[in-house]
Amino acid sequence: xxxxxxxxxxxxxxxxxxxxxxxxxxxxxxxxxxxxxxxxxxxxxxxxxxxxxxxxxxxxxxxxxxxxxxxxxxxxxxxxxxxxxxxxxxxxxxxxxxxxxxxxxxxxxxxxxxxxxxxxxxxxxxxxxxxxxxxxxxxxxxxxxxxxxxxxxxxxxxxxxxxxxxxxxxxxxxxxxxxxxxxxxxxxxxxxxxxxxxxxxxxxxxxxxxxxxxxxxxxxxxxxxxxxxxxxxxxxxxxxxxxxxxxxxxxxxxxxxxxxxxxxxxxxxxxxxxxxxxxxxxxxxxxxxxxxxxxxxxxxxxxxxxxxxxxxxxxxxxxxxxxxxxxxxxxxxxxxxxxxxxxxxxxxxxxxxxxxxxxxxx
Amino acid sequence: xxxxxxxxxxxxxxxxxxxxxxxxxxxxxxxxxxxxxxxxxxxxxxxxxxxxxxxxxxxxxxxxxxxxxxxxxxxxxxxxxxxxxxxxxxxxxxxxxxxxxxxxxxxxxxxxxxxxxxxxxxxxxxxxxxxxxxxxxxxxxxxxxxxxxxxxxxxxxxxxxxxxxxxxxxxxxxxxxxxxxxxxxxxxxxxxxxxxxxxxxxxxxxxxxxxxxxxxxxxxxxxxxxxxxxxxxxxxxxxxxxxxxxxxxxxxxxxxxxxxxxxxxxxxxxxxxxxxxxxxxxxxxxxxxxxxxxxxxxxxxxxxxxxxxxxxxxxxxxxxxxxxxxxxxxxxxxxxxxxxxxxx
Numbered sequence: 001x002x003x004x005x006x007x008x009x010x011x012x013x014x015x016x017x018x019x020x021x022x023x024x025x026x027x028x029x030x031x032x033x034x035x036x037x038x039x040x041x042x043x044x045x046x047x048x049x050x051x052x053x054x055x056x057x058x059x060x061x062x063x064x065x066x067x068x069x070x071x072x073x074x075x076x077x078x079x080x081x082x083x084x085x086x087x088x089x090x091x092x093x094x095x096x097x098x099x100x101x102x103x104x105x106x107x108x109x110x111x112x113x114x115x116x117x118x119x120x121x122x123x124x125x126x127x128x129x130x131x132x133x134x135x136x137x138x139x140x141x142x143x144x145x146x147x148x149x150x151x152x153x154x155x156x157x158x159x160x161x162x163x164x165x166x167x168x169x170x171x172x173x174x175x176x177x178x179x180x181x182x183x184x185x186x187x188x189x190x191x192x193x194x195x196x197x198x199x200x201x202x203x204x205x206x207x208x209x210x211x212x213x214x215x216x217x218x219x220x221x222x223x224x225x226x227x228x229x230x231x232x233x234x235x236x237x238x239x240x241x242x243x244x245x246x247x248x249x250x251x252x253x254x255x256x257x258x259x260x261x262x263x264x265x266x267x268x269x270x271x272x273x274x275x276x277x278x279x280x281x282x283x284x285x286x287x288x289x290x291x292x293x294x295x296x297x298x299x300x301x302x303x304x305x306x307x308x309x310x311x312x313x314x315x316x317x318x319x320x321x322x323x324x325x326x327x328x329x330x331x332x333x334x335x336x337x338x339x340x341x342x343x344x345x346x347x348x349x350x351x352x353x354x355x356x357x358x359x360x361x362x
Numbered sequence: 363x364x365x366x367x368x369x370x371x372x373x374x375x376x377x378x379x380x381x382x383x384x385x386x387x388x389x390x391x392x393x394x395x396x397x398x399x400x401x402x403x404x405x406x407x408x409x410x411x412x413x414x415x416x417x418x419x420x421x422x423x424x425x426x427x428x429x430x431x432x433x434x435x436x437x438x439x440x441x442x443x444x445x446x447x448x449x450x451x452x453x454x455x456x457x458x459x460x461x462x463x464x465x466x467x468x469x470x471x472x473x474x475x476x477x478x479x480x481x482x483x484x485x486x487x488x489x490x491x492x493x494x495x496x497x498x499x500x501x502x503x504x505x506x507x508x509x510x511x512x513x514x515x516x517x518x519x520x521x522x523x524x525x526x527x528x529x530x531x532x533x534x535x536x537x538x539x540x541x542x543x544x545x546x547x548x549x550x551x552x553x554x555x556x557x558x559x560x561x562x563x564x565x566x567x568x569x570x571x572x573x574x575x576x577x578x579x580x581x582x583x584x585x586x587x588x589x590x591x592x593x594x595x596x597x598x599x600x601x602x603x604x605x606x607x608x609x610x611x612x613x614x615x616x617x618x619x620x621x622x623x624x625x626x627x628x629x630x631x632x633x634x635x636x637x638x639x640x641x642x643x644x645x646x647x648x649x650x651x652x653x654x655x656x657x658x659x660x661x662x663x664x665x666x667x668x669x670x671x672x673x674x675x676x677x678x679x680x681x682x683x684x685x686x687x688x689x690x691x692x693x694x695x696x697x698x699x700x701x702x703x704x705x706x
Contacts, residue, residue, distance in 0.1 A: 259466040266420055266461075267481040267532070268454035271446075277480070281471040357516040358470060 001353065004361030008346050016338055020070065023334045024063055027327055034079035034325045053077065066328070070335065076328035080321065086332035090314055094336070096166055097306065097313030101298045103219045103233045108240035108294070110216040113287065115241075116248025120256060120283070121275055131245060138242030143301055147235040147308040154231060162228045164310040169225040175217040182210060206276060232309040236301050240294050244287050252283035281355055288352050292345040299337045367438050369540055369572050370396040370419065370457075374432035376596075377411075377418045381427075386643050388414040390596035391432065393670060396540060401566070401573040403583030403604065405619070406593035407640050412576045413462075415593070416542045420459055421449055455485040458533035460562070462545040464525035468517040474501075475513030478532055485536040500531035504561055523554035527561065534565055540572040547582070559586060580623050584608055592616045595641055595651035598670060602681030612673050612690070613683040614656045650685070657694035658687040 035041060035049055050056045054065055069076055075086035115135070119128040138146075155163040223230050255261060256279055264278040299315075306315035314333050321329035353359045377389040389411045396402050404412045417423045419434050421441060434441040436452065444452065453459075461467040469477055478497035482488055488496060494513060501509035504527040517525055526546060533541055543562060547555035563586050566573050575587055583590050583604060590607040592600040592615065600613040611617045618636035638655035641647060647654050653663035668684045675681035 259461060259463060260469040262422060263461060263467045263529075263532075264469065265422060266453055266459045268450040268452070268484060269480065270450060273480075278469050278472070282469075356471060357473075358518050 001350075001361050005346065005350065008349070012339075012342050012346075015342055016335060017067070019338045020067065020331065020335055021063070023331055024066060025059075027322075027325070027330055028059075030325065032325055034327060036325065053079070066331070075332035075335065078321075078326055078329045080324050080326045080329070086328050089317055089329060090332055090336055093312060093314035093317050095313075096168075096311050097299075097302055097315055099168060100229065100232055100236060100305070100311060100313060101295075101302055103222065103229065104236035104240070104302075105295070105298055106212070106215045106219040107233060107237040108244055109212060109287075110219075111237070111241040112244025113212070113248050113284070116245040116287075117252055117275070117280070117283070119245065119249040120252030121271075123253065128249075132249070135242035135245045138238040139246070143235050143239065144304050144308065146238055147231070147305060150231050150235055151308075161230050164231075164308070165228045166309075166311045167226055167228060168222065170218075171221040171225045172218050174221045175214045178217050179210075179214055209276070209280075228309075232305050232311060235308070236298060236305045239301070240297060243290065243294070247286045247290055248283060251286040252279055255279045255282040258282070285352065285355060288348060288355060291351075292341075292348045295344040295348075296341050299340065368395040368435075369398045369400075369437060370394075370574075371435040372415070372419070372432070373435060375415065375418060375434060376431040377414055377423060377428055379428050383644060385429075387646075388596055388643060389418060392593070392596070392598050394591060394598065394601075396572050396574055398539065399570045399572055400589065401563075401575065401587045403587030403590045404574060404576045404593060405578060405580060405583055405590060407578065409640055409643070410593045411596035412593050413544050414596075416459070416544060416574060416576060420453055420457065420542070422453075422459075451485075454481045454538070455536050456538055457540045457542065458536070458538040460526075460529050460533050460541065460543040460546045463549040464522055464529050465549065467529060468525055470517050472516075473513065474515055474517065474520070474528055478513070478528070478535060481532065482535050496535065497531075500535045501528070503534075503565065504528070504531045506531075522550055523558065526550060526554075526558050530558070530562060530565065534569065534571070537569060538571060540574065541566055542574045542576070544576045545578070546575075547579075548577075562586075580608075580619060592619070595646060596643065597651065597684060598682075599652065599684045600682070601670070602675055603679045606675045606679060606681045610675075610690075612681070612688075613685045614658050614687070614689060614694075615652045617689065618655075657696045658685075658689060658692060660687065660695065662686050 033055070034053075035046055041049075047056070054062055057065075066076060073087075075090065078084055078086050078089055081089065115131040119125075119131050122128055151163055154160050219233075223233065252275075256275075261274060261279055264274045269277070302313060303315040303318055305311070306313045307319050310316075314336065317329060318333045320326075321333065353361060372392050372394040375389055375392045375394075376387060378385045378387040392411070392415055394402070394404075394415075404415070406412050414423060418428075418430060419441065423430075430442060436456065441449070441452065468474070475494060475497060478500065479490070479493040482493040482496050483490065486493070486496070498509040498513060501512060506512055506524060506527055512520075517528070520528060530546075541562070546562060547558050550558060559582060562573070562575075565571075573587075575583065577583060587604050590600075590602065590604045591598055592607070592613065594615050600607060600611065600616045607616060608620065611620055615636070618634075621634040622636055624633055636655060641651055641654070648664055649666055650656070650659075650663045650668050653659040656663065663686055666686070668686050670682045670684045673681050673683055673688075
């Protein structure tokens with residue numbers, strides 16, 4: 001396991017290098033350049049500017065300079081914001097983007113897992129048909145359509161939430177309250193039967209459900225405290241919640257039909273225990289494998305959502321940078337998103353190994 | 363409990379499934395009794411309703427789509443009348459089940475220890491540590507070496523035979539009064555089968571547990587069961603003490619079954635299969651479902667469904683068959699060559 005993780009970490013730089021190389025040359029294939037948009041620049045000034053940023057150097061020298069800079073942690077200057085480096089822009093933008101992405105991911109997981117599980121346990125019920133219809137809608141309609149519609153309905157017509165903008169106020173105390181209540185609830189049992197039963201709970205899906213519950217508490221209270229984030233997170237979360245609900249429902253249906261679930265019932269366990277302890281762990285696996293692509297989707301989805309809701313994250317910067325051929329800013333965001341994605345894929349693979357003991361890392 | 367109340371009694375139990383092509387009766391008016399400590403073998407071809415009968419007893423056939431008729435009496439109480447809480451106490455605590463395929467019947471994502479201790483904690487009310495001790499004791503009893511360490515293993519770290527031992531340990535861990543074993547050796551290597559059966563037999567005898575053994579192997583029944591029940595097309599067609607059923611089978615289907623099994627004590631090399639195929643449960647023949655394959659079939663068999671009736675057995679033991687014909691006095695009417703000679 002340790003060796004596997006180490007090997008994956010050692011591979012990361014190579015993956016990122018290929019990513020940087022591909023993006024470096026692809027963006028240069030796009031017509032125009034960083035200074036094409038500026039009006040009536042005399043050829044001398046243009047030549048000077050190109051010389052300053054080494055844009056007149058041969059391609060291999062430019063590439064070597066860039067990679068050299070990245071290796072030293074310098075993602076280069078921005079052409080558009082001449083007073084700021086790419087590092088500074090990313091440092092400012094990463095907060096809102098990660099905030100939004102994290103809230104959307106937690107919401108998508110919480111809603112999707114719960115809806116999918118209930119849909120599978122109560123198959124062919126009104127809830128099942130209802131939630132799956134909503135999920136099909138959520139998966140098929142792109143977020144640049146749902147975003148404005150949500151704004152129109154909830155912000156402009158109903159005026160329940162602000163239209164756009166960004167400010168965050170954390171309120172994490174409910175998370176601790178819930179954690180404390182859980183300890184009070186289970187503590188008596190732990191005290192009676194020793195800490196063995198804690199690992200017992202951990203081995204089944206209960207532990208992970210608790211983690212998700214706490215994360216959902218944090219997400220919801222943060223949203224309550226900062227209503228400007230509600231619409232963007234919902235817009236961003238909707239397609240993923242839908243996809244997760246469908247995957248979870250399919251996974252649970254498959255598992256509930258398995259022999260070992262019948263064995264669990266034959267032992268006299270309650271239906272809740274059968275579902276939570278015996279079915280959930282197997283049923284959640286398709287969702288876990290989807291989480292890697294989902295994180296990628298949250299990152300790309302936030303490009304659009306940040307633009308719609310005017311959130312000062314790196315997604316919005318990315319769109320503007322690509323339009324104005326701000327080469328280094330685009331590359332910087334690609335490197336950052338790529339690194340995030342590669343790390344999350346590793347985390348997902350490790351979690352998968354925790355859930356399915358038959359997975360071997362070698 | 364009064365001595366004459368059987369542990370388990372099925373009273374005209376029927377189970378059918380709603381399908382797109384109409385209802386399918388998998389179990390059709392089964393009468394059956396199991397007394398405390400007794401072992402009963404249920405034999406029949408695939409699809410004869412043996413497993414569904416026993417799953418109905420455990421209320422493990424999901425309903426709907428399945429529907430039940432008749433009664434299942436556990437010490438005189440109607441199982442179908444129980445609420446969910448009572449059913450859960452029944453399952454695992456009073457009546458435990460071993461399933462056919464140990465490769466799929468254990469949860470691959472959970473440690474053996476958790477799967478064993480959960481029912482012990484639930485039914486015997488033991489704490490976590492005591493339950494682990496009990497689980498290790500049970501594993502040791504079914505012949506698993508180093509049971510304490512093996513509790514922390516996952517099912518895929520056990521071989522098929524070992525997993526079935528784990529299943530047996532799991533089933534017996536709460537001292538049930540009745541053990542239902544649904545073809546416990548079908549999925550196992552032949553060399554392991556005898557070991558597993560001996561283990562089940564020894565363990566249940568030591569604890570005085572009743573046993574219902576579902577199987578299609580007559581040899582297994584002959585070796586292990588006090589009484590034998592033969593099922594065909596969802597019905598009980600012959601029932602009696604194992605020695606009576608084997609020595610003097612009275613229902614043509616049982617005779618056919620016995621003829622189709624190789625015997626070491628008879629120098630006859632040709633095995634005689636039961637002609638024809640099991641009937642489609644949606645299109646059962648009228649009257650006796652076996653009549654289309656039966657060498658003794660007469661007009662009455664098509665007109666009238668034979669009910670279970672008592673026949674004479676040595677020592678006044680109960681021996682019942684569902685057949686209009688007395689095969690001891692009547693010669694077969696059709697194509698006896700394909701069915702073999704009538705015994706004796």
